[in-house]
Every structure is written in structure tokens, then in C-alpha cells.
Amino acid sequence: MNTVTSTLEAYRPAMHYASKDTWLNDPNGLVFHEGIYHLYYQNNPFGNVHGNLSWGHATSTDLVSWEEQPVAILCDETEEIFSGSIVVDHGNTSGFGEDGTAPLVAVYTSAYKPGSLHQGTQAQSIAWSTDGGYTWTKYAGNPVLTRNSPEFRDPKVFRYEGPAGSYWVMAAVEALDFAVLLYRSDDLRNWSYLSTFGPANGTGGVWECPDLFPLPVDGDAANTKWVLTVNMNPGGPNGGSAGQYFVGEFNGVRFTSETTVTEGLQDDARLAEYDWLDWGRDYYAAVSFSNVPDGRRLMIGWMNNWQYANHIPTAPWRSPMSLVREISLTSADGRPRLVQQPVHEGAAGSTAGQAQFLSVDGSRTLDGGTAVQLLEVAFTPGTAGEFGLVVRGSGDGSTGTRIGIRPGAHQLFVDRTASGDTAFHDAFASVDSAPLRLVDGQYALRIFVDHCSVEIFAENGQVALTDLIFPDPANTAVSLYSTGGTTEASLKLTALASGRY
Structure with missing residues (x-):
């Protein structure tokens, strides 16, 4: 091959x-x-x-x-x-x-x-x-x-x-x-x-x-x-x-x-x-x-x-x-x-990490990033104008898929313009957004990351956002970011089974 x-x-x-x-x-x-x-x-x-x-x-x-x-x-x-x-x-x-x-x-x-x-x-x-x-x-x-x-x-x-x-x-x-x-x-x-x-x-x-x-x-x-x-x-x-x-x-x-x-x-x-x-x-x-x-x-x-x-x-x-x-x-x-x-609970081979409670100001790369995983994160807004995660990243911040929240605009977005291979079609590189409400003082996301996709579920499942991505297979870094101020985050990363069907 x-x-x-x-x-x-x-x-x-x-x-x-x-x-x-x-x-x-x-x-x-x-x-x-x-x-x-x-x-x-x-x-x-x-x-x-x-x-x-x-x-x-x-x-x-x-x-x-x-x-x-x-x-x-x-x-x-x-x-x-x-x-x-x-x-x-x-x-x-x-x-x-x-x-x-x-x-x-x-x-x-x-x-x-x-x-x-x-x-x-x-x-x-x-x-x-x-x-x-x-x-x-x-x-x-x-x-x-x-x-x-x-x-x-x-x-x-x-x-x-x-x-x-x-x-x-x-x-x-x-x-x-x-x-x-x-x-x-x-x-x-x-x-x-x-x-x-x-x-x-x-x-x-x-x-x-x-x-x-x-x-x-x-x-x-x-x-x-x-x-x-x-x-x-x-x-x-x-x-x-x-x-x-x-x-x-x-x-x-x-x-x-x-x-x-x-x-x-x-x-x-x-x-x-x-x-x-x-x-x-x-x-x-x-x-x-x-x-x-x-x-x-x-x-x-x-x-x-x-x-x-x-x-x-x-x-x-x-x-x-x-x-x-x-x-x-x-x-x-x-x-x-x-x-x-x-419907993906209890998949064989899944390994859950420990919950992390973090204060974020700027960018922070985490341990435990993998190509196939579930990220469960809850953000408590602080003074930041924007915050979120970067998944399937290069680790140096140059590439990755940005999953962000703009609380002032009540908006969730996925920016895949630097997600990897985007040049195969003019319509692919995009920033895609959805309305998002604060629930019990938090923005809680469940994010399923696979070799070529992200599926995001928010507002207890009332909001879904699904995008294909084509990252460098070696890029598995996960980072949190917060711009214009601080944000509190609780996060758990679960490595999911990677055996191909």
C-alpha cells in the first residue's frame, strides 16, 4: 500500500x-x-x-x-x-x-x-x-x-x-x-x-x-x-x-x-x-x-x-x-x-480518563488526546468572550478542529478551516454554527471524535452539530482555550475502541 x-x-x-x-x-x-x-x-x-x-x-x-x-x-x-x-x-x-x-x-x-x-x-x-x-x-x-x-x-x-x-x-x-x-x-x-x-x-x-x-x-x-x-x-x-x-x-x-x-x-x-x-x-x-x-x-x-x-x-x-x-x-x-x-455506550475497549477541573486563560494542551474518543466537557462562563476546545490538533496550535462557544452571541461553532485536508473542494472549509443556551449555568458538550468526523451534542441533546474532518492521522492533541478572559471547565476524556468494522 x-x-x-x-x-x-x-x-x-x-x-x-x-x-x-x-x-x-x-x-x-x-x-x-x-x-x-x-x-x-x-x-x-x-x-x-x-x-x-x-x-x-x-x-x-x-x-x-x-x-x-x-x-x-x-x-x-x-x-x-x-x-x-x-x-x-x-x-x-x-x-x-x-x-x-x-x-x-x-x-x-x-x-x-x-x-x-x-x-x-x-x-x-x-x-x-x-x-x-x-x-x-x-x-x-x-x-x-x-x-x-x-x-x-x-x-x-x-x-x-x-x-x-x-x-x-x-x-x-x-x-x-x-x-x-x-x-x-x-x-x-x-x-x-x-x-x-x-x-x-x-x-x-x-x-x-x-x-x-x-x-x-x-x-x-x-x-x-x-x-x-x-x-x-x-x-x-x-x-x-x-x-x-x-x-x-x-x-x-x-x-x-x-x-x-x-x-x-x-x-x-x-x-x-x-x-x-x-x-x-x-x-x-x-x-x-x-x-x-x-x-x-x-x-x-x-x-x-x-x-x-x-x-x-x-x-x-x-x-x-x-x-x-x-x-x-x-x-x-x-x-x-x-x-x-x-447510542454508543459501553463499547468494548473504551478507557475512561479521570475528570479534570481546570481554570483556562489562553490555551492549554491536555494529556490523553487520541484519534477516537469521547470528550465530555462543561464550561462555566467567566470573563472570556470565547472559549472551547481544539481536537485532532498538531499540538503546536497550527492545525486542528476548533469547537467553540461565544456566550455573548449564544452560539456554538465548529471551525474546520485548519482541520487538515480541506483543499479537495472549495465548499469544504467552513465555520458552522448553532444557537446554544446556557443550562443550569453551564454549557455542557458531548463530543464524539473519530478518524474523519466530530459529532457534538449540546443542551442535553437538543442541539446536534456534525462535521466531517480529514486531519493528519498523527494529529491527536486536545487543548482547551479561552480568549479575552477566563473560563472554568470540567472535562473527561474517554478513549474509544479503535478496531475498524
Whole structure:
């Protein structure tokens, strides 16, 4: 292996999933079945740039370690296999089950190629599996739902049980119309229209990859709300790809948002008021797992941005997934807000350091910096106008990723302009920010650092910010800094397992 390839492979994440030697993007078909979590995803089985879209496949028993499986649903001369979802058809409503086995049914977008019967359109198709999701049979009657539209895609299907009845519901998008369309079905084969939501809030780019699900507020089942997530490209709060969410009610027919800031097309002056899943540049196409026990809602996103996705300096693989996040709803300032907590506790090989309590004035390099680690830090503001950390640094202050807080502006930011390799695309070097509130007199951050990323969770999980970075593999220094005065900090560094998946 030459030096260039060795360096590029050194970016392979230790605690995030990436395929062995191919391209991946949107997570698809997320499902828990018979003790196994299945992660399907948009995949080019023949290269490491976007194209030949099929469903790749990986499995896990703990949401931390993933094993790559053979390609699940392969593109052919008629169609590419775009995004979609999987349900466990417990009642065999589809009729695909055999010998009392509940089938898994995949609902995906067929992107029809020139020369095919439905060329130029995107429509919804189904396939089924009776061996636990490893082999799939396409339905001979595909597509099962078409609008003869070139931009109708990304079906997320769930089972609705409520006052309106018991049936399957599909959320899909008309991407250019900034619209989420809802349909219903009794058998996953025949679908009828219910309603449309949108445009609303962020409309700076096409809408993609919707999801709709119920969550109790503050754990109170008597106060359950519905959450609609929808991803958008471009137009995110810091540029390029991003995801947003709405909270409201779903009566089995129509979703009504209680958190919409602007109806119709977005108001750029109010962009910071919208509810974003993640404020970083690299969390997109996020959707949740189905059939998870105990009512847990687990979500994962693609850790990349369409502005530069095909150009990130990795080989032979390209693009990782985010950490899996458990999500919930809490009431804050009189309105429901989404809370996200990473699922990475108890990973084998983790080594926690001792908590440190420090007064910071200027810059202070710490012991214990590693390439893969969790940093838990709480800042108590003093007289400083800005304070924070530098991770994956060179030790001399010349390079590193700066994670800072400006209390006067109520702002968290990530500055990756000196983070390492930023020259591969003009859009990559950036300073990305998110609004941040003081909680109980402190700013508390949980920061997951990997070979090519930082994922930051603040305000007890109400604020997330995810960015890719490509540092020199030798740069592992961590330092605290405070400018214009002093800051008090408590900090614990935990070295995380670095074995590649």
C-alpha cells in the first residue's frame, strides 16, 4: 500500500459504519428483526462515487459494530433502486409470507432508466424477503404507486393503529414541490391518497427522505405528539444538505404541524428559527428504524454533504454513516423539541480518563488526546468572550478542529478551516454554527471524535452539530482555550475502541 492510499484509508471511521470499498449514501430499510438491526443504504456496488444505485446491507446486534453483507437489491437494466423503507408484515397483509412466517416487505423508489416502460419517472415499488432480509424478490406488479412524476420518491412506511382504523401509511415526497404526500394501504400493494403537507419552513432545496412517527413528550404517553422529519438539499442552516423536523398531530389522514415558523417558501431571515435535526454540514437523509422493541425510536443519517460528497479524500470507500441516535421529545420554553442521544455506550475497549477541573486563560494542551474518543466537557462562563476546545490538533496550535462557544452571541461553532485536508473542494472549509443556551449555568458538550468526523451534542441533546474532518492521522492533541478572559471547565476524556468494522 502506497503512502497516499495508506493516508486515505486512515480516515476510515472506527465507530461509524462505512462500506469496505464502495460508495454509500442515504440509509434505507432500517429495521429490527429477530435480534438483528438491519441497515440498508444507497450503494454503488461497482465504484466509490454516486451511481448504479442499489441497496447495500449491513447488520448489527448492538448498533455499534456492523458487519457488511452482500448487496441486497441490485439495480438492473430497467431501474436504479432509490431510497425507501422496510416493514415487518406481522399479519401477512401482503400475502408474501410462507408457512406462517411474517415477511419483510421493502418499499422503495424505482428510478426508471431510458428505454424502460416507465422511463423518466420515479415510482414506488415493493420487494419481499422470507429469510430475514438477506435475499429479496421484486414484486411482478411493480410499480405499486406512481404519479408519472420524475421526482416522486423516498417512501417511509409504518403501521397506523388509531381512531381512524388499522392500515399501512406511506410518507413520500414530491421533491421539487417541497411536499410530503401521505397514502394508505391495507396490503402494501394497493395505495390511495390521504393528504399533503408543505411547503413550510426550509425550502432552499429539494425535499427528500421523510419520516413520520409518534413520540411521548417527556415520557408521558398521555401527551403523545407526531414528528415529521424531512431532509432538504441544498439550503441547510450552514450550507448544503440538512434535515428539519415538525411536531404536531396525525389523525390517520392528515399531519398538522404545531411548530411551523413560515408557511410556503422559506424566509432566509428566519432560518435559525426552524427546527433542524443537526446544524452541521454532514448529517443528511436521516430516517428511523422500524419494529424496534420497547417503543424506542432510533435514527441514523448519512454523514456527508452533496456539495462535496463525491470528492471527500477517502479510498477505496467513500462516505460514512452517523452514530445511531435515540430520539425523544421534551418540552422546552413551552414547545416540544427533539432530543438526540448517541447510542454508543459501553463499547468494548473504551478507557475512561479521570475528570479534570481546570481554570483556562489562553490555551492549554491536555494529556490523553487520541484519534477516537469521547470528550465530555462543561464550561462555566467567566470573563472570556470565547472559549472551547481544539481536537485532532498538531499540538503546536497550527492545525486542528476548533469547537467553540461565544456566550455573548449564544452560539456554538465548529471551525474546520485548519482541520487538515480541506483543499479537495472549495465548499469544504467552513465555520458552522448553532444557537446554544446556557443550562443550569453551564454549557455542557458531548463530543464524539473519530478518524474523519466530530459529532457534538449540546443542551442535553437538543442541539446536534456534525462535521466531517480529514486531519493528519498523527494529529491527536486536545487543548482547551479561552480568549479575552477566563473560563472554568470540567472535562473527561474517554478513549474509544479503535478496531475498524
